Amino acid sequence: MTLTAPPTAAAVNRLTADDDLFLKLHxxxxNALVNQLAWRFDEPLGHALLDRFHAQLAHGFLARRVHRTxxxxxxxxxxxxTDALPLGWDTIPVADDEILDWYFAQSRVDFDPDTGRVxxxxxxxxxxxxxxxxxxxxHVASxxxxxxxxxxxxxxxxxxxEQPDRTTGSGRLVGVAPRxxxxxxxxxAGSQLRAVAHGIRGAFAARKVTEPDxxxxxxxxxxPSPPRWSPADLVVQLDHDEWNAAAATHSGTANGLLIALGAGLLGRSGRVGESADIRVDIPHSMRTPDDPRANATTGLPISVPYRQGKRVDLTGVRAAVKNAALAYRDPATTPALQHLQPAQMILPRWVLHRFARTAKAPECLCTNLGETAQGVADIAGHRACAVLMRPVVCTGETELFRRVEVGVNLSLCTDGHTITLAVTGADPDRFPTRAALRALLTTELTSxxxxxxxW
Incomplete structure (x- = not known):
């Protein structure tokens, strides 16, 4: 669809180091990894209503494209x-046992950050x-x-x-070209070179700071696997009170239980052996009110001991999360690589591509959104019976999944009564099918x- 051009806005909004990295990886x-916000309604929603929703999004914060210099x-x-992918409207009803497949199928889309089809x-x-x-x-744009x-x-x-309008809605924050x-x-360019110099000094000062291995x-x-493979994915709902009781019984927190489940699931798969210290990455939002950044999230890495036949220690998880959060607030205890982000931005693309080919994906990624998704559960008076936000690891080359050593992703949302947990097993040799993932996850939850x- 074609949209009207926007009026002049207030400020230039340069790509951050994270935006730039996702752009280079793209x-x-x-589209190896995308984010998905999913709603499930017990009632029908009309085409016209979703058209109006689409129009609002097409003039809002997501409607942005990269302007290269x-x-x-x-x-x-x-x-x-000024362009957006049209609303997708399937006319064939989806059966209950096809819902996960339908949601995953929506990840099969070609995004283009240069045109704004993101x-x-x-x-x-x-x-x-x-x-x-x-x-x-x-992920390049949001x-x-x-x-x-x-x-x-x-x-x-x-x-x-209200009518779709960039000047009065969230689209006003996207930014425009400088005069x-x-x-x-x-x-x-001068500011970036100074930032590079400052970052190199910071990296040298933090050269002895380490992260979990x-x-x-x-x-x-x-x-035996096909040349291309779709990671195993599941969505499971659990009682909120039961979840909190389990965390309290073992002297932990609700967030710590999520992390323990991720580590336990990876351990049960045989991926790390009978005894290991698993690195768990925890996304942490740095977003502020009216923040124009596409990506404003940092990652807190912690080490979680796994021992076969034992539950993960929730008290240890709580202490590790607290220590990681404190460390990342102080530049002196921030790992050197974080200081080098300005340098990453000015490196030629071929250099970054060379590094990217040896880079590794998170072995265990745990995202706790809490009740934040409930703020978007209502579409014009229609209340979703479930809202889910998750990263989707898209269909790709089987050997790529092995090379980047991707493991498990967990994402949690709650409405205060029900926990909705999305789980992806992206190791083709440990989670070859959805059924294999479900068996392991059921055992871990039962423990x-x-x-x-x-679902």
Missing amino acids: SLYG RIPFARPYWVPA WRLSAAPTTCGGTLVSLVTS DGGAVLFAVGDALTRLRDG DAVRADLTD RTPRPDDPRL WDLTPHY
Whole structure:
């Protein structure tokens, strides 16, 4: 669809180091990882309603594209997108046992950060008379916090009957091109070079700061697999009170229980052996009110001891999370690589591609969104029976999954009554099928006295 061009806005919004990294990874791997916000309704939603929702999104915070610069070392910047992928509307009802497959199928989309085609809204009826809705977004242009902010603004405007408008909605924060692009880019190039120098000094000062090590991925077993493979994914619902009781019984927190489940699941798969220290990465939002950044999330890595036949120690997890959060607040205890982000941005793409080919994916990623997704559970008076936000590891080359050593991803949302947990097993030799993942996850949940209800 074609949209009207936006009026002049206030500020230039340069890509951050995280935006730049995701952009470079997109050029290398395409849409290997996307974010998905999913709604499940017990009632039908009309095409016209979702068209209006789509129009609000198309003029909001997600509607942005990358404008590249010609001045060496100057950062690209975001400008409003004037193009968007159309609303996807499936007419064939989805059966209960096909819901997970339908949501995963929505990840099969080609995003293009240069044109602004970086999100896609789609919907389908269910055989029970309800509606499934999916919003899939490129990580180049938005992290989870950006998606929730953009959707929250769009739904508020939809509820209030406001017309789509960049100047009064969240789209006003995207930014525009500078009036004198050459002068602005030269200024930014100078700032970037100073940032590089400052970062190198910071990295040298923090050269002895270390992060938890990854657990090496064993070469065996190597299961027979097709050349391309879709990671195993599950969505499970659990009682909120039961979850909190399990955490309290073992002297932990609700967040710590999520981390323990991730480590326990990876351990049960045989990925790390009978005894190991598993590195768990925990996304932590740095987003502030009216924050224009596409990506404003940092990762807190912790080490979680796993011992076969034993539950993960929740008191140890709590202490590790607290220590990691404190460490990342102080530049002196921030790992050297974090200080080098400005240098990463000015390196030629071929250099980053060379590094990326040896880079590793998280072996265990645990995201706790709490009740934040409930702020977007209502679409024009229609309340979703479940809302889910998760990273989707898309279909890819089987050997790539082995090479980058990706493990498990867990993402949790709650409405205060029910926990909705999304789990992805992306190691083709430990989680070859959804059934294999489900068997391992059920055993792990049962060990914590948790009763799963699978989608």
